[in-house]
Amino acid sequence: MLDLLSLVVAYTFVNGSLYLGMALGFTITTGVLRIFNLAYGAIFLIAIYGTWMFWNDLGFGLIESIILAILLVAAFTYTVYRVVILKFADLEDYMLAALVAVFVIVEELIGYAYPEVVGVYVPTMVYTETVPFGVASIPGQYLVVSLVSLAMLGIYLLFFIKTKNGFIMRAISQDMVASKLVGVNFNRTFALAMVIASIPPAIVMLLISPVWALNPYIGWTVFTYAILVAVLGGLGNLKGSIMAAYIIGFIQASVGFLLDPRLMLLVALVVVMAVLIVRPKGLARAETIW
Amino acid sequence: MVKLEPRRGRLIIHFFGRKYEWTIEPRYWRNPIIGLILWLSLPLLLYFVARIVFNYPPIALMSTLIYANLLIMMSAPFNLQTIGTGRLNFGPHFFLAIGGYTAALLSRNYGLSPALTLPAAFLVGAIIALALSPITIISRGVYYVLITLLLPFILGEITYWRSDIFGAETGIPNVGLLFPSTGDVTFDVLIFVYVSLVISLAFLFFVDRTLRSRYGFMMGVINEDEDVARSYGINVNQIKMITFTFTSGAMAICGWFLAHYQGSFTGAVWLMPSFLILVLLTATLGGKGAIYGVVISAYFVATLREVTRVTFGELSVVVLFLILLLLLYFLREGFWGLYRKRRYREYEPSIKVRRQT
Numbered sequence: 001m002l003d004l005l006s007l008v009v010a011y012t013f014v015n016g017s018l019y020l021g022m023a024l025g026f027t028i029t030t031g032v033l034r035i036f037n038l039a040y041g042a043i044f045l046i047a048i049y050g051t052w053m054f055w056n057d058l059g060f061g062l063i064e065s066i067i068l069a070i071l072l073v074a075a076f077t078y079t080v081y082r083v084v085i086l087k088f089a090d091l092e093d094y095m096l097a098a099l100v101a102v103f104v105i106v107e108e109l110i111g112y113a114y115p116e117v118v119g120v121y122v123p124t125m126v127y128t129e130t131v132p133f134g135v136a137s138i139p140g141q142y143l144v145v146s147l148v149s150l151a152m153l154g155i156y157l158l159f160f161i162k163t164k165n166g167f168i169m170r171a172i173s174q175d176m177v178a179s180k181l182v183g184v185n186f187n188r189t190f191a192l193a194m195v196i197a198s199i200p201p202a203i204v205m206l207l208i209s210p211v212w213a214l215n216p217y218i219g220w221t222v223f224t225y226a227i228l229v230a231v232l233g234g235l236g237n238l239k240g241s242i243m244a245a246y247i248i249g250f251i252q253a254s255v256g257f258l259l260d261p262r263l264m265l266l267v268a269l270v271v272v273m274a275v276l277i278v279r280p281k282g283l284a285r286a287e288t289i290w
Numbered sequence: 291m292v293k294l295e296p297r298r299g300r301l302i303i304h305f306f307g308r309k310y311e312w313t314i315e316p317r318y319w320r321n322p323i324i325g326l327i328l329w330l331s332l333p334l335l336l337y338f339v340a341r342i343v344f345n346y347p348p349i350a351l352m353s354t355l356i357y358a359n360l361l362i363m364m365s366a367p368f369n370l371q372t373i374g375t376g377r378l379n380f381g382p383h384f385f386l387a388i389g390g391y392t393a394a395l396l397s398r399n400y401g402l403s404p405a406l407t408l409p410a411a412f413l414v415g416a417i418i419a420l421a422l423s424p425i426t427i428i429s430r431g432v433y434y435v436l437i438t439l440l441l442p443f444i445l446g447e448i449t450y451w452r453s454d455i456f457g458a459e460t461g462i463p464n465v466g467l468l469f470p471s472t473g474d475v476t477f478d479v480l481i482f483v484y485v486s487l488v489i490s491l492a493f494l495f496f497v498d499r500t501l502r503s504r505y506g507f508m509m510g511v512i513n514e515d516e517d518v519a520r521s522y523g524i525n526v527n528q529i530k531m532i533t534f535t536f537t538s539g540a541m542a543i544c545g546w547f548l549a550h551y552q553g554s555f556t557g558a559v560w561l562m563p564s565f566l567i568l569v570l571l572t573a574t575l576g577g578k579g580a581i582y583g584v585v586i587s588a589y590f591v592a593t594l595r596e597v598t599r600v601t602f603g604e605l606s607v608v609v610l611f612l613i614l615l616l617l618l619y620f621l622r623e624g625f626w627g628l629y630r631k632r633r634y635r636e637y638e639p640s641i642k643v644r645r646q647t
Binding site for chain 1: 378380424425428429430432433435436437439440443444447448450451563564566567570571574578604605607608611612614615618619622
């Protein structure tokens, strides 16, 4: 019993941190832009397959490839912002449909260029040993991803609390009209928010990829977790996302170890649905970032 | 009994004491009867041209028409639901899968005929929709989009969890066909085209009548502003729940048709986001809330899908979505919008995803 309890606690932390890292960018985009970026799932794919392309196909070094892939991700999000979000700013139904279409296009393109048989593998393994946690043990790479996620959260919180651009983004997230009245440059801030929001999922995905079975269609699964965290937390609220990530992590760990691993996602989906029906705006106040 | 009386620019038909007038002057040829005749004769025409003139079995051609009708069957109730609930449902394919699984399971496990699985599929879809309908009241804007987006994922997970029942990626085989085979596969497919066409027509007729009725106007007011609708004394919650329930039941009928057309049902195929996008783009490219625009866009999307499949092979989805995205970009008012521009006084329901949160 103690073994199981240790595992549940350990994986609540690990899964929770991982989901937080995945959802961090999504929460920022939703909080600042008040846009539900359905093309967000493509970021995970571009990060991995972009790195593979630069490293394996174009012959760059691994670090250079990772940097170039992150730049590619940033360029992609900026393009999505300029071409889709700005264009359909006043027609959100069109925008949502267009964003999913962009995601599917990226997914299919990657599936065409690098089908599963290619066996894409990015050697970003930082720690290969297992780490003891109470009477249980967890793979070291999971712990690395968790700590990196938390570090990124800290950096972003400092950015929002301490920097001028962070203040501006918080102002927009609290009151768009008032921030416009005091002269905020919306286009610049939105573009900046989109770009900085694309970095955490790219880094998390690169770190977790050596221990996950990669395929070009993994984006939807990962994106589902990001949606669950962001929605349960209250769209665009970082405090809510932190709570939600660990709640979902706990649900996943409990169901996985105590019930049936096949039910992990299903139970998380059902719990989030149930919570949303009781609290339609999620756990925290929605659409203000902090 | 029947007498034709040609007049200048119009034709008067006396039919058993009743008088019908039809404008025949070409500039007024917007008569829906012409469109209907063309639509009904199109499959037959294509069938004979391909088979007799080119001696080519037109199965792929007929399948494309069925796919187009399927998109109409999904998009017409989807449009009505969007207008009546004032919400954009991102999980219409969830109800298609519900209908498909219901029909497939009842047919395979209990040997029920399609005539019996039809009401069962509709009822199961409608009951699940009724149970979920409070979300049309509780959730607004993007939250509603998100909740409905999660529904297909939940169903997908259930089908993988209980793959012994739902068959996961292999689906449910040995589902009874809609009618016994005539022995000629191509002719069978032609019959399926007409069955799907009749269902599409029935859906369009139902949606059209509803929108022209008192309820249709109330739905329009709800779509415009729920608070105003309440101040008019409209029972907003009731209309939203009823609309959601019945339109979702109609979407379940698409699943019923698919199960009995293919002789199997694989939910994993239809629960994919790419199908959702095709339904959304069909509804959008038709013109917002335009019921008849859906017909044009469905045939356009289905044809384009087939052309890109043949021409671009593995890259077909990429090319298809790129073209549709470009159309969305440059044809904001949709195909029906091009026609509507000349009739600016016509009521145009505006669909708002984000009103309040």
